[in-house]
Amino acid sequence: xxxxxxxxxxxxxxxxxxxxxxxxxxxxxxxxxxxxxxxxxxxxxxxxxxxxxxxxxxxxxxxxxxxxxxxxxxxxxxxxxxxxxxxxxxxxxxxxxxxxxxxxxxxxxxxxxxxxxxxxxxxxxxxxxxxxxxxxxxxxxxxxxxxxxxxxxxxxxxxxxxxxxxxxxxxxxxxxxxxxxxxxxxxxxxxxxxxxxxxxxxxxxxxxxxxxxxxxxxxxxxxxxxxxxxxxxxxxxxxxxxxxxxxxxxxxxxxxxxxxxxxxxxxxxxxxxxxxxxxxxxxxxxxxxxxxxxxxxxxx
Amino acid sequence: xxxxxxxxxxxxxxxxxxxxxxxxxxxxxxxxxxxxxxxxxxxxxxxxxxxxxxxxxxxxxxxxxxxxxxxxxxxxxxxxxxxxxxxxxxxxxxxxxxxxxxxxxxxxxxxxxxxxxxxxxxxxxxxxxxxxxxxxxxxxxxxxxxxxxxxxxxxxxxxxxxxxxxxxxxxxxxxxxxxxxxxxxxxxxxxxxxxxxxxxxxxxxxxxxxxxxxxxxxxxxxxxxxxxxxxxxxxxxxxxxxxxxxxxxxxxxxxxxxxxxxx
Numbered sequence: 001x002x003x004x005x006x007x008x009x010x011x012x013x014x015x016x017x018x019x020x021x022x023x024x025x026x027x028x029x030x031x032x033x034x035x036x037x038x039x040x041x042x043x044x045x046x047x048x049x050x051x052x053x054x055x056x057x058x059x060x061x062x063x064x065x066x067x068x069x070x071x072x073x074x075x076x077x078x079x080x081x082x083x084x085x086x087x088x089x090x091x092x093x094x095x096x097x098x099x100x101x102x103x104x105x106x107x108x109x110x111x112x113x114x115x116x117x118x119x120x121x122x123x124x125x126x127x128x129x130x131x132x133x134x135x136x137x138x139x140x141x142x143x144x145x146x147x148x149x150x151x152x153x154x155x156x157x158x159x160x161x162x163x164x165x166x167x168x169x170x171x172x173x174x175x176x177x178x179x180x181x182x183x184x185x186x187x188x189x190x191x192x193x194x195x196x197x198x199x200x201x202x203x204x205x206x207x208x209x210x211x212x213x214x215x216x217x218x219x220x221x222x223x224x225x226x227x228x229x230x231x232x233x234x235x236x237x238x239x240x241x242x243x244x245x246x247x248x249x250x251x252x253x254x255x256x257x258x259x260x261x262x263x264x265x266x267x268x269x270x271x272x273x274x275x276x277x278x279x280x281x282x283x284x285x286x287x288x289x290x291x292x293x294x295x296x297x298x299x300x
Numbered sequence: 301x302x303x304x305x306x307x308x309x310x311x312x313x314x315x316x317x318x319x320x321x322x323x324x325x326x327x328x329x330x331x332x333x334x335x336x337x338x339x340x341x342x343x344x345x346x347x348x349x350x351x352x353x354x355x356x357x358x359x360x361x362x363x364x365x366x367x368x369x370x371x372x373x374x375x376x377x378x379x380x381x382x383x384x385x386x387x388x389x390x391x392x393x394x395x396x397x398x399x400x401x402x403x404x405x406x407x408x409x410x411x412x413x414x415x416x417x418x419x420x421x422x423x424x425x426x427x428x429x430x431x432x433x434x435x436x437x438x439x440x441x442x443x444x445x446x447x448x449x450x451x452x453x454x455x456x457x458x459x460x461x462x463x464x465x466x467x468x469x470x471x472x473x474x475x476x477x478x479x480x481x482x483x484x485x486x487x488x489x490x491x492x493x494x495x496x497x498x499x500x501x502x503x504x505x506x507x508x509x510x511x512x513x514x515x516x517x518x519x520x521x522x523x524x525x526x527x528x529x530x531x532x533x534x535x536x537x538x539x540x541x542x543x544x545x546x547x548x549x550x551x552x553x554x555x556x557x558x559x560x561x562x563x
Binding site for chain 2: 022023024047048067068069070071073074077082085086097098099100101102104105107108119120121122123124125126127130144145173174175176177178179180181230232236237239286289
């Protein structure tokens, strides 16, 4: 399925949409297509809102944001999100914040068919004071007071991966983030891959499969779809783009010009890749460091 | 400046912080590493006195052996050559909540006398003067690691009488209050700044100035703390790095001085 078709079919105004990928495999191409199609009133969920969420908020797609850590890592603030929260520009944005672990446990509960997940770590902090969804529960065995978070079933989860087969069996190596948990938690799953491979490639190495095809609604093949984040073994993080965003994000007008040039003015990811400065892809492509093969054995 | 002369130049204050932090790492420790200075400190410790330290990153990496200086806690160089990669949820569940972490490094925008940390807002939560990144992994590192070390640059706006928001629990209200909350880990043991190094009183759990960096006075430090600071019985000078430690940090770990700053 094309990216445009997948977003048109599964992402609706007002939906709760989780876009995961911790530094690695951030679904930039999918987020850009959501912007291009003009979705509104989304509740966006992401452990670490960074450039992509800043762009989606600057574009006016979001009504609410659930997160664990908000920033451009190592660079600075996300000013578009701050403008929306502090001044309602371009639209008011409600925030609901967690620790990384708290949000991960919301995915875990939903993925496991539980109404809540117990954890430790919020007692004595001010976080429950500003987020009424951080509650406590008494252990029925020891009487200990534990923290608890509710299940979270996103309407749609979008995850990037290196490869999948036509049935949606999806393989990831490198940082795994919350890809598997959010996929099992969500009602619909869109997987975006660097390449679609024959089923026998996946089946030759089943331990590497993070998401089974049975929970996948759409597989989109789009090389470089995570740029300027990275895909382990395919391309490195484009740190220059993260630094450059720091100048754009400070002004809503500059954000809108950036969105016009890089999203609204382009038809798809192929056009985006063609617009990257010459030499970008060569600069970001790593040398080889393959895993050694393992023998699963032939059992007849 | 020749390379030999550069290696002999006295450590700047950022370097003093990194060397002090490296001394907190023990051989064999499982260390939860943050990016920036802690990352340099653990690399240094592994090359000196703690070759058996295991580097854990909350992005889901155990036993990282990065071939270049990682630019974030999710840098691909942390994966290539690591001992294990696991889902983030399992990293928090098993390595932190499951009590497999010896040492965790944390930063903060504000710290109080009991080592509680704020990384959420400066000012009122609903109308903040500065909106900070938020919790991330900090509450769980502080709650579960056997020891935590806080690294931050020091001024009165950071060393505050009262936090605007308590994101992360240190020694709570002091005394046995952390224990009464039910925290499983050991709490903060050191605070390392660009001016000096602090410990905590074993009974009251209040921060105590232990050492000042070369050229810094106790009076200067007091001017950068927002509460009446207590000092250890004998405040000494933070040890300067050995020539070998200095050379490793400058020539092997951060030769471009991305984090070290001007010599």
